[in-house]
Amino acid sequence: MTQSARSTADGAVASANLLFHLHARPCPVCGNTNDAHELYPQHLDPARIDGMSYASRKEPEYMSLRMVVCPECELLYAPQIPSADFLTRAYADTGYDSDSEARQAAASYAQALAGRMDLLPDRTAALEVGAGNGALLFHLRALGFTQVIGIEPSRDAALSAAPDLRELIRVESFDAARLPKAHFSLIIANQTLEHIDEPYRFLSAARTLLKPGGAVMIVSHNYRHWLMRLLGARSPIIDIEHLQVFSPASLSYALQRAGFAAPNIGPFANCYPLHYWIRLVPIPRALKRPLHAWLRNSAGGGIGGMMLRASVGNMLAWAHAPIL
Numbered sequence: 001m002t003q004s005a006r007s008t009a010d011g012a013v014a015s016a017n018l019l020f021h022l023h024a025r026p027c028p029v030c031g032n033t034n035d036a037h038e039l040y041p042q043h044l045d046p047a048r049i050d051g052m053s054y055a056s057r058k059e060p061e062y063m064s065l066r067m068v069v070c071p072e073c074e075l076l077y078a079p080q081i082p083s084a085d086f087l088t089r090a091y092a093d094t095g096y097d098s099d100s101e102a103r104q105a106a107a108s109y110a111q112a113l114a115g116r117m118d119l120l121p122d123r124t125a126a127l128e129v130g131a132g133n134g135a136l137l138f139h140l141r142a143l144g145f146t147q148v149i150g151i152e153p154s155r156d157a158a159l160s161a162a163p164d165l166r167e168l169i170r171v172e173s174f175d176a177a178r179l180p181k182a183h184f185s186l187i188i189a190n191q192t193l194e195h196i197d198e199p200y201r202f203l204s205a206a207r208t209l210l211k212p213g214g215a216v217m218i219v220s221h222n223y224r225h226w227l228m229r230l231l232g233a234r235s236p237i238i239d240i241e242h243l244q245v246f247s248p249a250s251l252s253y254a255l256q257r258a259g260f261a262a263p264n265i266g267p268f269a270n271c272y273p274l275h276y277w278i279r280l281v282p283i284p285r286a287l288k289r290p291l292h293a294w295l296r297n298s299a300g301g302g303i304g305g306m307m308l309r310a311s312v313g314n315m316l317a318w319a320h321a322p323i324l
């Protein structure tokens with residue numbers, strides 16, 4: 001075994017041990033402590049926890065923390081989660097292999113954003129939390145924002161950014177104290193809210209960073225979507241990396257509790273090539289791997305590269321900070 005292979009193996013064992021030292025928390029949106037309504041039992045396999053468990057847009061693993069529905073705000077959340085230290089390290093060390101998918105997701109986000117630009121007070125400053133390889137930062141600059149900042153905890157993700165986008169990304173976890181108050185016209189957190197251990201605190205902090213009338217844009221999974229209900233525990237949203245999953249009602253509750261005006265929340269359609277969609281389908285790995293490889297190899301001009309737009313359980317929330 002090489003030195004690096006051994007340290008990777010040691011790291012995986014350490015991750016598995018840490019993961020089993022979970023600590024209890026109340027509902028991370030409203031503080032309710034009644035966790036009796038279990039929707040998914042805990043399902044963890046330490047042998048399969050590796051660096052990729054904490055990367056976004058990966059092949060689903062069907063591992064999950066215990067998930068319950070809050071009787072007060074309807075949030076689906078894990079009442080026992082790993083420590084903040086563990087999560088910070090897991091995301092810093094996470095692998096990254098989804099460059100082209102990130103660019104395709106960013107194009108869908110940018111399209112949704114373009115139709116809402118007139119709702120913003122101005123185009124001075126935009127912040128993206130969970131910026132990945134900076135794919136959306138590229139579009140924010142093109143939309144005319146004079147200052148664009150991305151926050152991304154994964155070193156690998158930030159390192160895969162194009163050089164001119166890399167300089168816009170701060171490789172760190174989100175910390176509102178390190179950002180100017182009442183400064184941004186737009187804050188974006190796409191496919192990020194599920195991974196934050198204190199989502200209410202995050203939204204409250206984000207509101208203080210917005211100038212009056214500034215907006216937050218959030219794309220997240222909707223666990224109440226019919227497809228997620230149909231797939232149940234084999235849905236891609238039920239995964240070890242998700243500390244909570246919102247519904248339209250719980251996301252609206254969280255935003256308003258954090259001081260935003262009544263949000264606009266609707267379904268969000270992604271556009272991806274066929275080979276990417278196949279990765280998310282709950283079929284056996286022995287079948288999926290060769291099928292995905294074949295479609296991916298044909299992606300250039302073949303059937304695997306065919307672009308499909310579909311709303312598969314994502315929603316977009318748009319909410320404004322109050323005008324004082």
Ligand SMILES: [Zn+2]
Pocket residue numbers: 027028029030031032070071072073074075
């Ligand atoms: Zn709650």
